[in-house]
Amino acid sequence: MSSSSVKSYSSALDPLNKAWKTPLLFSTVKPISSVISLFLKAGLALSTVFFFSLLLRLSISHYGQPYNSTTTFNHMLHTQRTQHEPTNIGHIVFGIGGSAATWHTRRHYTELWWRPGATRGFVWLDQNPSDTDPWPETSPPYKISDNTSSFKYTCPYGTRSAIRMARIVKESFELGLENVRWFVMGDDDTVFFPDNLATVLSKYDHNQMYYIGGNSESVEQDLVHFYTMAYGGGGIAISYPLAEELVTILDGCIDRYAHLFGSDQKIQSCISEIGVEITKEPGFHQVDIRGNPYGLLAAHPVAPLVSLHHLDYVDPIFPNMNRSDSIQKLVTTYKADPGRTLQKSFCYDPLRNWSVSVSWGYSVELYPSLVTTKVLEMAFGTFKTWSSWRSGPFTLNTRPVINDPCEMPLVYSLDSVGNAGFGETRSRYRKNLLRECQREEYKEALGVQHIDY
Ligand SMILES: *[C@@H]1O[C@H](CO)[C@@H](O)[C@H](O)[C@H]1NC(C)=O
Ligand SMILES: *[C@@H]1O[C@H](CO)[C@@H](O)[C@H](O)[C@H]1NC(C)=O
Ligand SMILES: *[C@@H]1O[C@H](CO)[C@@H](O)[C@H](O)[C@H]1NC(C)=O
Ligand SMILES: *[C@@H]1O[C@H](CO)[C@@H](O)[C@H](O)[C@H]1NC(C)=O
Secondary structure: OOOOEEEOOOOOOOOOOOOOOOOOOOOOOOOHHHHHHHHHHHHHHHHHHHHHHHHHHHHOOHHHOOOOHHHHHHHHHHHHHHHOOOOOHHHEEEEEEOOOOOHHHHHHHHHHHOOOOOOEEEEEEOOOOOOOOOOOOOOOOEEEOOOOOOOOOOOOOOOOHHHHHHOHHHHHHOOOOOOOOEEEEEEOOOEEOHHHHHHHHOOOOOOOOOEEEOOOOEHHHHHHHOOOOOOOOOOEEEEHHHHHHHHHHHHHHHHHOOOOOOHHHHHHHHHHHHOOOEEEOOOOOOOOEEEOOHHHHHOOOOOOOOEEOOOOOEOOOOOOOOHHHHHHHHHHHHHHOHHHOOOEEEEEEOOOOEEEEEEOOOEEEEEOOOOOHHHHOOEEOOEEEOOOOOOOOEOOOEEOOOOOHHHOOEEEEEEEEEEEEOOEEEEEEEEOOOOOOOOHHHHHHHOOOEEEO
16 A cells, blocks of 8 residues: 555454444445345335225225226326336426526526436526526526415514415426426525435335425524424425325415414424424435534435535535535536445554545545544534524534644545446545644654545
C-alpha cells in the first residue's frame, strides 16, 4: 500500500480487540438470489391477497356506487396483470408546489432530478406563467391550482398559499391518471432521488393506506409542527387508497384546521381523521438546519437517500464549490449508484491502528487511532437548529466539533466517481485543506492525499 493512498478492505481481525465482530461494511444491497426469492414470496403473497380481494369485490358493491361488473372485472384483470411488478418510478405521481413568480429561480432544483418521459406529475402554479418565456422542456409540465379564496385561513403568521399546497394531492388525484400507486408531494426546492424513492416505496403494499415521510431534524420545529407529521419539504408519500379517502374529506378538513400554519400540518390533520399514522422513513430529509450540513450527510442513516430540502439555507455541501455545483455533483454521483449514495461504512487498519468512516459519494474521515463504531456513527454537530440557530437538540445525536485538529479526523471530500468495470464503481476522495495536527500519530496519515473506495 503506497503512503499516498489507502484502500479500504475487510478483515476478520478485530482491531478493537473486543468479543464482538466489527461491522466493517454496512450495505443495503442484498445478494441477487435473496432478492429474487423475496420478489417471489412477495408475488405469491400479493396474488393470494389479490384473489381474496377479487372475491370480496365481486360480491359487494364498492362505496355504494352502482355496480358495473364489466368495468370492475376489466379493472381487476388489469390490476392483476400489473400488481406483481415492483413499484417503480412510473407508479409515482409527483405534485410540486410552485408559483409562477418564483419558478424560474427555483426550477433548477426540480430539474436536477426530473426525468422527462420517466417521471410523472406536475408543478402546481398559482397563475399562468408569463407568456414571454416558453415553459422549459426540462421542467415538469405545470397545472394551475384551483381558486382557494373560499377557504378559511386564520394563522396570523402564515400565508394562504398553504391551502393551495395542501390541495395538490386532491387535484392530482382528480386528474384520474392510470396505474398510480403513490402520490408524492414536495416543495419547489426539494431534491428527490427518484430511484431510491421508488425502492423505499416498493417495501410497502400500495393497496393499503400509507402516509410516509420524515420529521424535522430540529426538535424545536417538531414541538411546534408535530412529530406525527411528514414534513412537506422532505416529501410526503401517500398511497393511492389513502389519497382516495383523503380527497373526500380534504376540503372540509382544510377549513377545520384553518388555524394551522402549513400545508403539511393540514394534510397530517386530515389523515389523522382517517385514522392513519405516519410511517417514518429515514431517507426523507427536511433539512431544517443552518450552517454546515457536513455532519448530517456524513452520518446518514443506513437507508436509501430519498430527498434533500432547504439547500439554499445551508452552506454548499462540498467545500470550495457553490451551492448549485455542489448539489449537481451529488446528483451526478447518485446516478452512478443510487442506492449507495451517502451510505455509511466503517473499516479499520489493524497494522496502523487507523479507523476509516466512509459516506459513499460524499466524504471519508480518517482517524489515526482506533475509534469505536458507536462514536463513528454519530454525526458531527457542524450545524445549528432551524429557527433559533442553537447547537441542538436535534432528532439525531451529535458529537461536538472540537477546535483542535488533534481531536478531529482528517476529512476527504468526493473528488470523482467512475466506472471500475464489472458493474462496479470507484469513488475517489481528496483531503480537505484544514488545519493539521502536528503530533506524531498524525504524521503518516497526513501523507494520505486521496482515498479510493
Ligand atoms: C359498464 O361500463 C362499460 C364500460 O365503461 C359501459 O360500456 C357499460 O355501458 C356500463 N354498464 C352499465 C350498466 O352502466
Ligand atoms: C377567485 O374567486 C374569487 C371569488 O369567487 C374571485 O373574486 C377571484 O377573482 C378569483 N381569483 C382568481 C385568480 O380567479
Ligand atoms: C457556480 O460556480 C460555477 C463554477 O465556478 C459557475 O460557473 C456558476 O455560475 C456558479 N453558479 C452560481 C449560481 O453562482
Ligand atoms: C495498535 O494498538 C494495539 C493495542 O490496542 C497495540 O498493541 C499496538 O502496538 C498498536 N499498533 C500500532 C502500530 O500502534
